[in-house]
Amino acid sequence: MSEATTKQEREAALEGMGCSKKRKEDARFIQGTGRYTDDIKLPGMLYADMVRSPYAHARIKSINKDEALALPGVIAVLTAEDLKPLSLHWMPTLAGDVQAVLADEKVHFQYQEVAVVIAEDRYIAADAVDLVQVEYEELPPLVDAHKAMDPDAPILREDLVGKMEGAHSVRKHDNHIFNWQAGDKDATDRVFDHADVVVSQDMYYHRVHPCPLETCGSVASFDKVNGHLTVYLTSQAPHVVRTVVSMLSGIPESKVRIVSPDIGGGFGNKVGIYPGYVCAIVASIVLGVPVKWVEDRMENLSTTAFARDYHMTGEIAADSNGIIKALRVNVLADHGAFDACADPSKFPAGLMHICTGSYDVPVAHVNVDGVYTNKAPGGVAYRCSFRVTEAVYVIERTMDVLAQKLNIDKAEIRRRNFVKAEQFPYDTCLGWQLDSGDYHTALDKVLDAVDYPALRKEQEEKRAKGELMGIGLVTFTEIVGAGPSRNCDILGVGMFDSAEIRVHPTGSVMARMGTITQGQGHQTTYAQIIASELGITSDEISIEEGDTDTAPYGLGTYGSRSTPVGGAATAVAARKIQAKARKIAAHLLEVSEDDLDWEVDRFKVKGVPGQEKTMKEIAWAAYNNVPEGMEPGLEAVDYYDPPNFTYPYGVYLCVVDIDKHTGETHVRRFYALDDCGTRINPMIIDGQIHGGLNEGFAVAMGQELPFDKQGNLLGNTLMDYFVPTFVETPHWETDYTVTPSPHHPIGAKGVAESPHVGSIPCFTSAVVDAFSHLGITHMDMPHNAYRVWQQIQELELTE
Amino acid sequence: MIPSEFEYHKATSIQDAIAKLAENDEAKIIAGGHSLLPMMKLRFAEPPCLIDINGIEELRGISVEGDMLVIGAMNTENEVLNSPLVQEKCSLLTEAIKLVADPQVRNRGTIGGDVAHGDPGNDHPAIMLALDAELVLEGPDGKRTTPANGFFLGTYWTGMEEGELLTQIRVPVREQGVGYGYAKLKRKTGDYAVAGSPVYVKMNGDTVSDIRIGLTNVGPCAFRAEAAENLLRGNVITDDLLKEAGALIIDACDPAEDLRGSPEYKSHMAAEMAKRAIRQAIEDARN
Amino acid sequence: MAKQHISFNLNGKQVDTLVEPRELLVHTLRENLNLTGTHIGCESSHCGVCTVDMNGQSVKSCTVLAVQADKTEVKTVEGLADADGLHEVQKAFVEEHGLQCGFCTTGMMMRAYRFLQENPNPTEEEIRWGMSGNLCRCTGYQNIIKAVQTAAKNLQNANKSVETA
Structure with a gap:
């Protein structure tokens, strides 16, 4: 057996980066021994349930708890009045606003929390909710964001009247939250004034909800004797929750323990801090016993964290060849009743200014106005990185419109405008630096794979027969891995992330991170990174996250930040260990460090076969035979502040057939090529992409949170809210290229959100493409059969 | 989503169920529970007493009596779906049930519950109309058989008298020259129909000698598109005639607006589904 | 009450x-x-x-x-597992990466367990319809379908070896 083979075998045995290792976390899930928040049952635990407003906008005239309190098994009913003495009836939001924990004199959206019932079991609590009598005086609701700043619009936030200095800008109206701009307005306008071609497209990115199958919930347990508060909750950012809970409650952070146990999907829904969590905590502090609050599906869809709701206009100025000269984007953002967006503090519109996309845009301007309406607060990043979904949607849609106007193929117009491979790192006109990419290669690969010319020919034939076939194309660039602390923080805490790795004497590893998995497979992929860095088999590496008592401080998992930030911290911490191991190896082998080569799992003395120490041997020595002056042990911590975001990208192509009699869209083919840089676990990457595509499909084709004129939410059960089943879901084809990030320690960029971000405009592109020969440039989502049928009717395509 | 308190009684026989219904004010029958329990969890329904008829053997069974296929009301959707006898004698039920809800719901939901609930979104009422089924009802005053035609009166309103129980569904077995069609448009698995249409035709050569067109979820209750039936009966079906029939169906519909679409859309979809089902039925009759 | x-x-x-x-x-x-x-x-x-x-x-x-x-x-x-170890359905979900957050997984496997008794050798289309009462937000279903196919194959092989034994 040659040494090379042996080396390869040793490398394969590590099951490190690049291999499709089966997931370590699966064992508990397939046995039903996963532990989710609602599985937690503490002795003496009580249950909280919410009294909610039936109205979108109303004044609370009275609340009568007597009947509820008289019900056997009811322990307490709390209202804003009860929380006032503790100053907990309002809480700060992540966006610099405040949000009512329990409605204080007024309700601002339907289903808003008005009172919380605490009872011995959830059945009694539900009964008691019905017995709390609340008298309301209805107020005129504000539902249409476009009317929010009308002079005669009803004023929503009486608590803010007269406070015209908002968290992010001056407020122009009592219902105005902020104005935020990026880019050079004057220079952009000048280009538009003299451009050969200008296109402009209005589009509404509708209000949706991430809808993980596990709803939000918490179990709070306060020990009155030692003053410790433990809270189990469904959080994508447990450390931040600890900080916030400490600040709100006055309990020292060292006495607050937040545990995110297993999480049944997050998708952005579990980033925020919700009134239910706070009520459970307050109730536990007051009563001195554990209190559980878990929302039901209607509460989940109605109150905790919507996403999107952006009314956008995209405009491109170009020359007659379709070369972009300037981009202008205008947004009216419906934030609901409280600005509870989960964005880095400095960016009230998230990373919307990534909207130049994959293109070489000389100058651009983005303007966003946020307004209040009588709807639930939120504005979370639903499987995306802070409004990047909206940004990708507006640029990709507007590119299609430009292509159509100039009668240039939509693949060709993209090719002409791409940032070229040799331009990376590329500074965009809105201030980002795209780290790496080769967009042309990716596009060509997809067009070849699907035989794009043949598809276009088929479409031409179908059109001649009066059939509706559409081809969608999207070439997106994401921005993930928030983020560099110079421009990213949450409540003042920089958006670094962390890893702490301990190598035990026998050479196995325990590592803890500041992120928290919700299905992404961190316990497997982090172990793979460490395995490759340290030469220890990934099976012997245990990963733990989510318990703030044990894990190092981190900002959590959302915005595809785990691999770009947490993964980088992991690699760097492992390298610190490897550096120490090198010193120990040199000591053991009695050579200088420079005489050693690292090979897979051991240090070898250069030119002396057989003279080597494996990491296992070094680990043992770390606890009994270290060089003089070196402290024993083999562990390291890294807090990684990324120098830049990472910029994964992809090329997606979708083929649809539309039934012109019913409006139904059948997705015949969906081809997704992703470049997420270095690939840690191809199996998991594919799984993440399938899931992201499916969520994109759901958003584009059916999900919506619609309201009537009174502000009533229509459709807040899974009967109406579209979560596609096996039957509706298309088959997914995946492909990839690999362009590592130059600034990331292992070159990885993050992947789980790209498919959501990229697929949504691709579905729209395909549906619109089916009608583009008839002059249609855009259709708003969701592209359900009813809406598509209306378009067909308008065009009189059926007899 | 937790129901209010109620008393619960298991009925052991049809007579026992009828007696328990009489004894308990405002008691409700629970069959599969997949319509009733969700409403109770939302507290849209708060019956003080439930009488469970799942244990009643005489409500089960599928058999042929003369020229009628007799289906006990408490057969689950899947029991009907998987019955070779139903497939042979009345395959419209088999084909339609494939599109009802999902596998788990079909394991609990019963054909009798679906018919008796009176929900315009339920699938079986229109099927019963298209098949010209008979419904057997038993109550304090004894047993009676009533045609499905005329049984569905409005939303959650049927011809069932207070204290009665639906015990059997009797549908004519398929005769020579008969064909069935079924088309249903829905947003996704597990949703009610935007519109659905079961169709029965009897063919005489190329001529439709008889036709019944049922319509689901496009009015306060299931109904038959009688004007369209009258137009088509006795004729050879052409595209033009079907188009004319479609217009009559659109006129006959009176759906409520909801997230599935506007009344206009739903009416058009009813016509589209009916046309598809008619074509299928004619094709089916040939085979 | x-x-x-x-x-x-x-x-x-x-x-x-x-x-x-x-x-x-x-x-x-x-x-x-x-x-x-x-x-x-x-x-x-x-x-x-x-x-x-x-x-x-x-x-x-x-x-x-x-x-x-x-x-x-x-x-x-x-x-689902017995004294002999994990059920083939459980093994197949791991093998084919048919789960992510794990929340739908238990119900999904219980459905697959029964479905494969109803239809031991299903096509992809039959799996899609037979499993359509279970939602998943993470996987896009594709790997669950593979898991059900793998479990079907392994269950049939196990049955064959029992028969020939």
Whole structure:
């Protein structure tokens, strides 16, 4: 057996980066021994349930708890009045606003929390909710964001009247939250004034909800004797929750323990801090016993964290060849009743200014106005990185419109405008630096794979027969891995992330991170990174996250930040260990460090076969035979502040057939090529992409949170809210290229959100493409059969 | 989503169920529970007493009596779906049930519950109309058989008298020259129909000698598109005639607006589904 | 409301418990009997995460009253493995990466377990229809379909080897 083979075998045995290792976390899930928040049952635990407003906008005239309190098994009913003495009836939001924990004199959206019932079991609590009598005086609701700043619009936030200095800008109206701009307005306008071609497209990115199958919930347990508060909750950012809970409650952070146990999907829904969590905590502090609050599906869809709701206009100025000269984007953002967006503090519109996309845009301007309406607060990043979904949607849609106007193929117009491979790192006109990419290669690969010319020919034939076939194309660039602390923080805490790795004497590893998995497979992929860095088999590496008592401080998992930030911290911490191991190896082998080569799992003395120490041997020595002056042990911590975001990208192509009699869209083919840089676990990457595509499909084709004129939410059960089943879901084809990030320690960029971000405009592109020969440039989502049928009717395509 | 308190009684026989219904004010029958329990969890329904008829053997069974296929009301959707006898004698039920809800719901939901609930979104009422089924009802005053035609009166309103129980569904077995069609448009698995249409035709050569067109979820209750039936009966079906029939169906519909679409859309979809089902039925009759 | 006594076979063992008439089977399993592998997702019988096997049929335990489980046989995910180890369905979900957050997985596997008895050699199309009462937000279903196919193959091979033995 040659040494090379042996080396390869040793490398394969590590099951490190690049291999499709089966997931370590699966064992508990397939046995039903996963532990989710609602599985937690503490002795003496009580249950909280919410009294909610039936109205979108109303004044609370009275609340009568007597009947509820008289019900056997009811322990307490709390209202804003009860929380006032503790100053907990309002809480700060992540966006610099405040949000009512329990409605204080007024309700601002339907289903808003008005009172919380605490009872011995959830059945009694539900009964008691019905017995709390609340008298309301209805107020005129504000539902249409476009009317929010009308002079005669009803004023929503009486608590803010007269406070015209908002968290992010001056407020122009009592219902105005902020104005935020990026880019050079004057220079952009000048280009538009003299451009050969200008296109402009209005589009509404509708209000949706991430809808993980596990709803939000918490179990709070306060020990009155030692003053410790433990809270189990469904959080994508447990450390931040600890900080916030400490600040709100006055309990020292060292006495607050937040545990995110297993999480049944997050998708952005579990980033925020919700009134239910706070009520459970307050109730536990007051009563001195554990209190559980878990929302039901209607509460989940109605109150905790919507996403999107952006009314956008995209405009491109170009020359007659379709070369972009300037981009202008205008947004009216419906934030609901409280600005509870989960964005880095400095960016009230998230990373919307990534909207130049994959293109070489000389100058651009983005303007966003946020307004209040009588709807639930939120504005979370639903499987995306802070409004990047909206940004990708507006640029990709507007590119299609430009292509159509100039009668240039939509693949060709993209090719002409791409940032070229040799331009990376590329500074965009809105201030980002795209780290790496080769967009042309990716596009060509997809067009070849699907035989794009043949598809276009088929479409031409179908059109001649009066059939509706559409081809969608999207070439997106994401921005993930928030983020560099110079421009990213949450409540003042920089958006670094962390890893702490301990190598035990026998050479196995325990590592803890500041992120928290919700299905992404961190316990497997982090172990793979460490395995490759340290030469220890990934099976012997245990990963733990989510318990703030044990894990190092981190900002959590959302915005595809785990691999770009947490993964980088992991690699760097492992390298610190490897550096120490090198010193120990040199000591053991009695050579200088420079005489050693690292090979897979051991240090070898250069030119002396057989003279080597494996990491296992070094680990043992770390606890009994270290060089003089070196402290024993083999562990390291890294807090990684990324120098830049990472910029994964992809090329997606979708083929649809539309039934012109019913409006139904059948997705015949969906081809997704992703470049997420270095690939840690191809199996998991594919799984993440399938899931992201499916969520994109759901958003584009059916999900919506619609309201009537009174502000009533229509459709807040899974009967109406579209979560596609096996039957509706298309088959997914995946492909990839690999362009590592130059600034990331292992070159990885993050992947789980790209498919959501990229697929949504691709579905729209395909549906619109089916009608583009008839002059249609855009259709708003969701592209359900009813809406598509209306378009067909308008065009009189059926007899 | 937790129901209010109620008393619960298991009925052991049809007579026992009828007696328990009489004894308990405002008691409700629970069959599969997949319509009733969700409403109770939302507290849209708060019956003080439930009488469970799942244990009643005489409500089960599928058999042929003369020229009628007799289906006990408490057969689950899947029991009907998987019955070779139903497939042979009345395959419209088999084909339609494939599109009802999902596998788990079909394991609990019963054909009798679906018919008796009176929900315009339920699938079986229109099927019963298209098949010209008979419904057997038993109550304090004894047993009676009533045609499905005329049984569905409005939303959650049927011809069932207070204290009665639906015990059997009797549908004519398929005769020579008969064909069935079924088309249903829905947003996704597990949703009610935007519109659905079961169709029965009897063919005489190329001529439709008889036709019944049922319509689901496009009015306060299931109904038959009688004007369209009258137009088509006795004729050879052409595209033009079907188009004319479609217009009559659109006129006959009176759906409520909801997230599935506007009344206009739903009416058009009813016509589209009916046309598809008619074509299928004619094709089916040939085979 | 007075509690009623129910007795049923749960994962091969007889259990006796008292329940309110309105108590949902899923709550009895999770809260009363502490088997938390069965989850709650939508409470309206759409998502299927509460799927268990009752008298040889897949049911959604959020829409079955506990009193209706009296004298039945119920199997939950906790009863899927036996003394010989994991069930083929469990192994296949790991093998094909048919799970991510794990929340739908238990109900999904319980459905697959029963579906493969109803249809031991399904096509992809049949799997899609047969599993359509279970939602998943993470996987896009593709790897679950592969898992069901793999489990089908392995179960058939196991049956063959039993037959030839």
